[in-house]
Amino acid sequence: MATVASARPPAGSPPAPVPARVQRRVLRVLLCLQILFSMVIAMSGPVVSLLAERITGSATRAGFTQASIFCGSVACAVPLAALSARYGRRVGLAVGQLTGAVAAGVVVCGALLDSFPLVVIGSFGIGGAIAAGFQIRFAATDLAADGRHGRAVGMVTWASTAGGVLGPSLVGITDKLVPGSPLPEFTSPFIVIAAGLVGTSLLAYGFLRPDPLLLARAAENANAEDANAEDAKAEDAKAERANTERANTEREHADAGAAQKSATDRPAGLRAGLRTLRHNAQARRAVVVSTTVHAVMIALMNMAALHMHHGGVSVGLIGIVISVHVAGMYLPSPLVGYLVDTYGSYRLFVTGLALQFAAAGVLFASPPHSEAGVGAGLLLLGAGWAAGFVAGSAALSEALPISQRVPAQGACDLIIQAAxxxxxxxxxxxxxxxxYAVLAALGGAAVLAVLLRILWTGPRGRPA
Structure with missing residues (x-):
């Protein structure tokens, strides 16, 4: 019995052999999807604020649109994960992107009618596309071989470089897409965003074949049936039971397999995802680290531009500093993925948190007029994000079987976006x-608390 049990695959990898060419095809499609998605979605945040300020004349009310995008991504994370769990990644990704396309159309209507409520509603729907974009990194791990989850997440994350660098620069170009157009200012970019998200929706639904999640689930079910058959055969050979007893044993295995399939077919909600995280220490740790590095990065990065502006730094230099930060986030991702697969997620957790703690120290000490100091801090902040976020995403997938993975991923994204x-x-x-110095100190304290907890519990998640 021990030999049979030990032959079963780890929880986080496809339980049955999947041709490498299938995973390569899936990754190619996801890379194209991530590049196009990141380019169009990177335009939405800055432009929607400018549009709202033009309509209302209030910078405070313009900030509501950014909050609405966050709220939309939080609200859509779990429903899209449930949709993927039932119908596959193709449907979940396509519906999320299409929701964003329709929402961009609502923003255009709001711009034409000078309706701030319509702009806020459209911003909320754009958050649905962002929630779907978060799922792309998890789709890359569905068919990843054991020990290659980090590489899969790293490659897809690296593809976001195009959006982070080129997306904002497209705002000015798209706003003057049609010379002499009667469209109000800041309206044309949302037409481009809508068209781009329709394209990503079609790309996901039309080319993500075979569906990686459904194929991985089928492999897991096939492996479970094989394992049950081997167990039954071993028991029969050992005990030489009567035909009636063997029939009862096989019936029990069949009932168990049917129950497992029924559970897999049920919609995956927030409660199921949180239950999984509560009972799996490794998955819970991955979510804590991912949430910490992402939330601290968002808080410190968003306010850095304002901090430098108060110090008299020019807009051009601020843009360069932010670009350095974006490069620090995305460019190291493939290397981080390789290191995760080679040395394990624990070391990258520690590295990412340590880098962000150092970043908080540099930002705390840097005066607002020091673009070099703030730039160095943001570079460290981005590198820490890459290490922690890529490692956390890979570790979450590795820690769970396919049947439990998608609900937990949806809960993870909801927690990350809400935080x-x-x-x-x-x-x-x-x-x-x-x-801003106080903000940097608070961010550093939050990172340090998680880092000390990780070091205390050790690689296996128990106190050393």
Whole structure:
């Protein structure tokens, strides 16, 4: 019996052999999808704020649109994960992108009618596309071989470089797409966003074949049936039971397999995802690290531009500093993925958190007029994000079987986005009432708390 049990594959890898060419095809499609998606979605945040300010004349109300995008991504994370769990990644990704396309159309209507409520509603729907975009990294791990989850996440994350660098620069080009157009200012970019998201929706639904999640699930079910058959055969050979007893044993295995399939077919909701995370220490640790590095990065990065502006740094230099930060986030991702697969997620967790703690120290000490100091801090902040976020995404997939993975991934994204929204709101209040240095100190304290906990519990998640 021990030999049969030990032959079963790890929880986080496809339980039955999947041709490498299938995974390569899936990764190629996901890379194209990520590049196109990141380019169009990177335009939405800056432009929607400018559009809202043009309509309302209020910078405060314009900020509501950013909050609405965050709220939309939080609200859509679990429903899209449930949709993927039932119908596959193709449907979940396509529906999320299409939701964003329709929402961009609503923003265009709001711009034409000078309707701020329509712009806010459209911003909320664009958050649905962002929630679907978060799922792309998890789709890359569905068919990843054991020990290659990090590489899969790293490659897809690296593809976001195109969006982070080129997306914002497309705003000015798309806003003057049609010379002499009667469209109001800041309206044309949302037409481009809508068209781009329709394209990503069609790309996901039309080319993500075979569906990686459904194929991985079929492999897991086939392996479970084989394992049950081997167990039954071993028991029969050992005990030489009567035909009646063998029939009863096989019936029990069949009932168990049917129950497992029924559970897999049920919609995957937030409760199921949270239950999985509560009972799996490794998955829970991955979510904590991913949430921490992402929320701290959002809080410190969003306020850095305002911090430098108050110090008299030019807009051009601020743009260069932010670009350095984006490069620090995405360019190291393939290397991080390789290191995760080679040395394990624990070391990258520690590395990512340590880098962000160092970044908080540099940002705390850098005066607002020091673009070099702030730039160095943001570079460290981005590199820490890459290490923690890529490692966390890979570790979450490795820790869970396919049947439990998607609900937990949806819950993970909801937690990450909700924490980031709270962090962004709190960051604005802290900088307005206190200072950016205080914000950096608070971010460093949050990172240090998680880092010390990781070091205390050790690689296996238990106190050393």
């Amino acid at each position: 980031s929204a709270v962090g962004a709101l709190a960051a604005g209040l802290v900088v307005a009432q206190l200072s």
